[in-house]
Amino acid sequence: MAANTFNSDHGIRRGEALKNEGNNLHQQGKYRAAYIKYSEAIKEEPKNAVYYANRAASSLALKEQATNLDSKYSKAWGRLGAANAALGSWVQSIEAWKKALACLPVANSDCKENEKRMRLQFLEGLKKAESGQEEVENSAVKRAAEIVDQRVAEGKLSSEFGNGVEVMNLLKKQIAPDGRALSEFSNGLLRDLRAFHISQNDWSDKYNDQAKFEFSFHGGWHDVGTKGVKEQAQKRLMREGWHRTRPGLAITVRAWMMRGFISSFLHESTPAVEFHSRAVDILDWGSRLWYNVLKEDRGVIFEKTFIRGAKRSLINAIHQALMSNHDCSYTRDQLAELSRDLIADAEAHPPSPVAPVDVATFLSFWQYPKADALACLGWYHTRLGLEAEDADSASLEFNQAAKYYTQAGTTLPEDEETAHLYLRAAIEAHWFNNDPPVVYMPLAIKIMDSRSQMLEIWEHSAMSDARDSALSQVIAFALHLTEVLEKGTHSKNSVFKPCDTKELDKFAAANVIYLCSHPGTCSISSKYLFQIYLVTNRLTFESMKYNNSDKVV
Known part of the structure; x- marks a missing residue:
């Protein structure tokens, strides 16, 4: 059993190392080499969806290079169409398939067999891409309409x-x-x-x-x-x-x-x-x-x-x-100033009780602007924390970042995908601040608890891939951490962080423990959620408070 656990952990670590090498190569424009590294990472950890997505991105970049070199090369356009389809980028896929077809000779009896085969292949690819785009549009619109009607009928903010x-x-x-x-x-x-x-x-x-x-x-x-x-x-x-x-x-x-x-x-x-x-x-x-x-x-x-x-x-x-x-x-400072002004304006001019507004208007012109401004401040302080010269200065900035991101996430409805991403960013700030699980686990619980509501509307949104990858990491980490804490070998005041944070973690606590967690499917049962509550001393989300000094208590 111990040997299997060791092999599994080794595979995860090896896969992450290969993924990071692939990322560096991709950023340098070495897409073929990056593709190979991601393929090696997949061999180490074949169930990690992030590796497949990264490899698809490198594949897409290779296809784009080919079309740039020869805009009349039909096979390159066809491969670009297939690569975009693999990423769910249906509009770009449709455009590439059409260009692939345009590069072929006019269809007639003199066409070669390979040209006929390619035409059929390109037409089939175009048909699938158009169906994929139509399915995404129709499912998102239909699901949104049904859920919004349901939430309004229930009197909930949506x-x-x-x-x-x-x-x-x-x-x-x-x-x-x-x-x-x-x-x-x-x-x-x-x-x-x-x-x-x-x-x-x-x-x-x-x-x-x-x-x-x-x-x-x-x-x-x-x-x-x-x-x-x-x-x-x-x-x-x-x-x-x-x-x-x-x-x-x-x-x-x-x-x-x-x-x-x-x-x-x-x-x-x-x-x-x-x-x-x-x-x-x-x-x-x-x-x-x-x-x-x-x-x-x-x-x-x-x-x-x-x-x-x-x-x-x-x-x-x-x-x-x-x-x-x-x-x-x-500049960043100007962004922070604009964000503070926007928050102050929203708070200073609430909806008039004489002429009340509907829920949608309240969300659109009060809550969403305020939440986005708070998130900008969260990002601003995160950057300052990462660039700080000493641990105390970094801690002050990360604490501010966690505060603003938490406020941003809780300003929005629970079924809003950006609310989940803002809470995830708050958790990351807590990690960099060397905070113990008791501080940030309530945020992870909130993400897990409302995730199904969010997916009812936003499952196929444009940011779904990046969103799901980011949230899956937090959920996997929370589940892994729960298992570690249940063993009773560590104090709840110990510092735990995901392996992915190590590269940027300049001021890590001396007793930090990095956990390499596998995202998996991230399906959370109510029973498991209850276990997490127990492990974290039945903490509820409302137990997170901020005093006048803006420090988490």
């Missing part, structure tokens, strides 16, 4: 996915002639950017045509920056009044925001920050200049809720740019 369903459907339709499409799109995406996807190859052409039409229809300002818009808007207001100025400002701001949303969707952080920053600049300026003008005159874009949603989009774009090390006009 996440915002259902509000994006209409936007998803709008994107599939013809260009609207009433000049309100950008308004509908931007309103929906302010609520939840995850509603955005491109399911038609000609979507961008349709969108550009619609944007041009609406700019002309409403009198928006082309090719001028924020300074030009401010000057021209005031001149138009004096000449033509609000009935012409209001729609011009609205379409200009909304078009910038849409450019920001589209850039974020395409993972182009630098332009996303630029366009969201322009929108927020005009919104702040106009709300100050026309603070005493009626909403009916100046427009809804200068309302606090709209501005709060726009600022949420901005801080998220900045956060993405800084995390990706892309060019960004904002």
Whole structure:
């Protein structure tokens, strides 16, 4: 038995080492070598889904290299289509299969047998990719609608996915002639950017045509920056009044925001920050200049809720740019300042009891902006902790990070996937802070306890692979730790951390114990959850408190 345990642990450690080597090679652009390392890791630990996903990513990169070298090479496009399909990237897979077919000679009686076989193979791949995309869209929308209806009927807060369903459907339709499409799109995406996807190859052409039409229809300002818009808007207001100025400002701001949303969707952080920053600049300026003008005159874009949603989009774009090390006009300190301001604004201006808002609006324009801002502060302090020069300074930063991430996670509904990721980030901060299990296990329990609710809606979301990998690590670690503590050989004040944290763990406690845990299937029974409660002295989530010094007690 002991020998089997040793072999298993050795396989896990060896697999992790090979995975890390593969990661380094992939980052250096050595995709074939990385593919080999991931394959070796799979041999050591064949049930680890992360290794398969990493290998698929290297495979995808190899296929992309081949198409870049020869854009007319049909086999390369076919392999790229298959690689994207393996990763569940159906839109990219569809595009690659179509390009593979376009590279083949025109089908006729003179076609060679191998060309006929390839055409059949490519058509079959295209059909499967289109079916996969349709299945994801339909299942997500249907599941969201059913669960949202159920939660509302039960009087529970539910996440915002259902509000994006209409936007998803709008994107599939013809260009609207009433000049309100950008308004509908931007309103929906302010609520939840995850509603955005491109399911038609000609979507961008349709969108550009619609944007041009609406700019002309409403009198928006082309090719001028924020300074030009401010000057021209005031001149138009004096000449033509609000009935012409209001729609011009609205379409200009909304078009910038849409450019920001589209850039974020395409993972182009630098332009996303630029366009969201322009929108927020005009919104702040106009709300100050026309603070005493009626909403009916100046427009809804200068309302606090709209501005709060726009600022949420901005801080998220900045956060993405800084995390990706892309060019960004904002610093980390500026992101932290913007986040604090957003939190203060949401808390200082709660919904009016005179005109109460519905649950969806409350979530979209109060809770979600506040939670994302708290998470940005959590990330900010985590980075400072990792860069600290001494253990005491690092501990102060990690403690702050854990506090903000915990607040972010508990601000959102339990069925929200980002709530789970924020709690997971809080646990990681506790690990780096050398905190004992008694401090962070309640967070792990909360993740496990509400995971099934979250998956009812978000099982097939765009971030599902990365999310499930991150959460599986925490769950596997919690289960492994529970088994270790049950043996009674360690104090509950001992410091335990996952093996993956070791590389960044500059200020590890002298008595730290690193656990290499296998994610497995992560199915948690209620009986096992109860065991975890017992092992952690029946701790409940509410037992985590923060005193005035912001230290966990």
